[in-house]
Amino acid sequence: MTDTSSTTVAPAGRPGVSGDPVVAMQAITMEFPGVRALEDVDFRLFPGEVHALMGENGAGKSTLIKVLTGVYTATAGTTELRGERIAFSGPAEAQASGVSTVYQEVNLCPNLSVAENILLGREPRRLGSIDMGATRSRAAELLRRMGLDIDPGSILAEHPIAIQQLVAIARAVAVDAQVLILDEPTSSLDQDEVAELFRIMRHLRDEGVAILFVSHFLEQVYEIADRMTVLRNGRLVGEHLTRDLTRLQLVSAMIGRELGVLEEVERLAADAADAAEVTGGGDRAPLLEATGLGRRGSIAPFDLRIAAGEVVGLAGLLGSGRTELARLLFGADRADSGEVRVDGRVVSLRTPRSAIASGIAFCSEDRKGEGILADLSIRDNLVLAMQAARGWARPIPRRTKDELVEKWMTALDIRPKNPDALVGKLSGGNQQKVLLARWLVTRPRLLILDEPTRGIDIGAKAQIQKLVAELAAEGMAVVYISAELEEVARLAHRVVVLKDRAKVAELDGSASVDEIMALIATADGDVRTEQVAS
Amino acid sequence: MTTTVPTRPDTLPEQSSRRRPVVPGRVLPVVSTFVLFVLLFGVGSVRYEGFTSGQVFANLFIDNAFLIVLAVGMTFVILTGGIDLSVGAVVALSTMVAAATLRAGLPAPVVILLVLAVGTGLGVVMGLVIHHFELQPFIVTLAGMFLARGLCFVIGVESISIKDPFFRALATGTIDLPGGVTITWSVVIALVIVAVAAWVLHRTRFGRTIYAIGGSESSATLMGLPVARVKVMAYAISGLCASIAGLLFSVYMLSGYGLHAVGMELDAIASVVIGGTLLSGGVGYVLGSLLGVLVLGVIQTLISFQGTLSSWWTKIAIGTLLLLFIVMQRLFTRRNA
Numbered sequence: 001m002t003d004t005s006s007t008t009v010a011p012a013g014r015p016g017v018s019g020d021p022v023v024a025m026q027a028i029t030m031e032f033p034g035v036r037a038l039e040d041v042d043f044r045l046f047p048g049e050v051h052a053l054m055g056e057n058g059a060g061k062s063t064l065i066k067v068l069t070g071v072y073t074a075t076a077g078t079t080e081l082r083g084e085r086i087a088f089s090g091p092a093e094a095q096a097s098g099v100s101t102v103y104q105e106v107n108l109c110p111n112l113s114v115a116e117n118i119l120l121g122r123e124p125r126r127l128g129s130i131d132m133g134a135t136r137s138r139a140a141e142l143l144r145r146m147g148l149d150i151d152p153g154s155i156l157a158e159h160p161i162a163i164q165q166l167v168a169i170a171r172a173v174a175v176d177a178q179v180l181i182l183d184e185p186t187s188s189l190d191q192d193e194v195a196e197l198f199r200i201m202r203h204l205r206d207e208g209v210a211i212l213f214v215s216h217f218l219e220q221v222y223e224i225a226d227r228m229t230v231l232r233n234g235r236l237v238g239e240h241l242t243r244d245l246t247r248l249q250l251v252s253a254m255i256g257r258e259l260g261v262l263e264e265v266e267r268l269a270a271d272a273a274d275a276a277e278v279t280g281g282g283d284r285a286p287l288l289e290a291t292g293l294g295r296r297g298s299i300a301p302f303d304l305r306i307a308a309g310e311v312v313g314l315a316g317l318l319g320s321g322r323t324e325l326a327r328l329l330f331g332a333d334r335a336d337s338g339e340v341r342v343d344g345r346v347v348s349l350r351t352p353r354s355a356i357a358s359g360i361a362f363c364s365e366d367r368k369g370e371g372i373l374a375d376l377s378i379r380d381n382l383v384l385a386m387q388a389a390r391g392w393a394r395p396i397p398r399r400t401k402d403e404l405v406e407k408w409m410t411a412l413d414i415r416p417k418n419p420d421a422l423v424g425k426l427s428g429g430n431q432q433k434v435l436l437a438r439w440l441v442t443r444p445r446l447l448i449l450d451e452p453t454r455g456i457d458i459g460a461k462a463q464i465q466k467l468v469a470e471l472a473a474e475g476m477a478v479v480y481i482s483a484e485l486e487e488v489a490r491l492a493h494r495v496v497v498l499k500d501r502a503k504v505a506e507l508d509g510s511a512s513v514d515e516i517m518a519l520i521a522t523a524d525g526d527v528r529t530e531q532v533a534s
Numbered sequence: 535m536t537t538t539v540p541t542r543p544d545t546l547p548e549q550s551s552r553r554r555p556v557v558p559g560r561v562l563p564v565v566s567t568f569v570l571f572v573l574l575f576g577v578g579s580v581r582y583e584g585f586t587s588g589q590v591f592a593n594l595f596i597d598n599a600f601l602i603v604l605a606v607g608m609t610f611v612i613l614t615g616g617i618d619l620s621v622g623a624v625v626a627l628s629t630m631v632a633a634a635t636l637r638a639g640l641p642a643p644v645v646i647l648l649v650l651a652v653g654t655g656l657g658v659v660m661g662l663v664i665h666h667f668e669l670q671p672f673i674v675t676l677a678g679m680f681l682a683r684g685l686c687f688v689i690g691v692e693s694i695s696i697k698d699p700f701f702r703a704l705a706t707g708t709i710d711l712p713g714g715v716t717i718t719w720s721v722v723i724a725l726v727i728v729a730v731a732a733w734v735l736h737r738t739r740f741g742r743t744i745y746a747i748g749g750s751e752s753s754a755t756l757m758g759l760p761v762a763r764v765k766v767m768a769y770a771i772s773g774l775c776a777s778i779a780g781l782l783f784s785v786y787m788l789s790g791y792g793l794h795a796v797g798m799e800l801d802a803i804a805s806v807v808i809g810g811t812l813l814s815g816g817v818g819y820v821l822g823s824l825l826g827v828l829v830l831g832v833i834q835t836l837i838s839f840q841g842t843l844s845s846w847w848t849k850i851a852i853g854t855l856l857l858l859f860i861v862m863q864r865l866f867t868r869r870n871a
Binding site: 130 | 560733736737738739742743745746748749750752753754756757758759816817
């Protein structure tokens, strides 16, 4: 397995890719009623390169991919594959021509075997019958080529998401794909899994496959991509060799404004952290104190103290128990051991309703599934939690509602600034803001944020982090969960490190990303649990 | 403040080294249906004289041949995650069309083709409506059910008897098996259909696509599978099976009547579910559906051997079993989730 930390530099000469592009899109314009999603965009993809398509949400990345794979037909412009003009009728035809796509969500059938998922629709046949033996051995060969040691006869659902994602890639390359499009394949993978994915990507690249890679993780892009194309607001900003473009240049190219916001977050967070230290965050009577709280098969018993005005970060890999811990605090899952005290009094958090009554709010990581109501307007989504808290018998007066909505839409810069817009139509970042605002109107005392910045653009990320720092400064307690350790290290006054569904350490706010990472990588519950008191 | 938090030893299971158990989880429901069948048959053998005969076993097939065929078609639809409520009414309509056209003097082969065309056609139309208007199969096939049942009474309100020599020959003709057991041609037809269906589902791309759609329809679409065609075909197959079952039923009853096969679609659904097919689609076997029908049949036989119980006890037994199996499936899928 490749080591993530030893960032391999792209082989010399590779980025200078010679020869003709396998994909050449020219002057692509895509218009939807009322929106111009792409305007005059050129895009080239060469064989044997990993090419990152960069841009904020709404920059037109997905639209460009959909034009390439035939989901949309471009309003203007031409697409050439190996020098021939093409216009696919859909993903099926694109696939048949060697253009395969792997999406963020695993789009496979969990009820079928790994082998079938790889070869479904093109199984080897004999006399009209599917040859199961041949199907299995062909799948096994493909998996071997990718260096994956899994039983092709096993059912897909038995494997973790990361493996399923790799099976999806196996399916994509099974057609001898010359162009492989990976649309945010890493958003649900942990570090080892990303390393595994990158190993396979490099392998395929070296075999001459052209890989189009979309990711919100800058570090990943810098690790794997040879070249990148940056889009902003549907226009091409530029095409660069990765090594020629610094991270700062890339970010400013993507968001098209100075990096003031990010710097401001840093400053605010630092201020807030200082303030907390002055007031002695850890020594104050805790707002919430959990002792021995745990749930079998979910998370081992843990202790946790959170004071008002404190941001507690939860760090750990995917599946380390971050979300499970949060769900226990919110009563979304029932604890089977331990107790929780709020303001020193024991409370029973058996349902989210009782947690809300104690002033606890929870923004789920599953925005679409457990958060927003896509078919309701921004206004309705915003007042939902407040209405629930008031009880159904006391409707919120229309005026109060409008004032609240106006206030929070301005405060959080929710766009479009139209309270009647359906939430399902908003970008990920704006959906997240609506979700946040929904809880903020209820004035919670403890806000639990599970991956609030996942899958949203940098501008919105910065705004949300800034907001968290401000809320804490105003005295709200925040539990902040993020896979991006930089965010946790930047915002949190204390960092709780989780591993394998147990709390393994607690660090103070000065902990660096490296320290946290070292703990996650090595904490085994023995020597490494040296603690830093806060 | 120094807290040492105990951690459990690293017990992450090694993915690759995990071997599959001897009885794979997904075959378990079919196996348990089989065990249930054997148990019920065993109870009958112990309690009633003459129960343990080849003929009693053969009669299960003879008396339920049409239900077997119906359950096969239903399996296709349920595997895609859909449901077909129209099949009972289509059976009635098929008996009615057959009886009426035979009375009008049409030759038997033409009548058979006509009946098959009507059933399949109705299935195709419902499939197209379900897929292209993205409607709930429940509602669309409910409409199909009313339509088919209503059409029966347009043809005639009375029962029409069938006097056609071919149908009569089929009804009375028997095949002698070793051991003095006889079966009817209907049984042969039903078993051939089960075999063909099993082959189609497991050894053709069409069949695997049925499973893929049941597993995740959106994934199947993105995998480039012909979802629209296969989904419509599933309802067409269900319609075809319903009309074949209708023909078998007219042979069995030798009459056409608008009130034939009332509620038979529910028997078919019950058989499929008891046979271990998940109502959410994607998991199940035709063989399970066959076993499901046999379980229903053996309960009926038990009650008739008992002699004093009303035949409605069959319904009660089926209801209990159905509930039991659905709860079992839920526990089963929850454990796997």
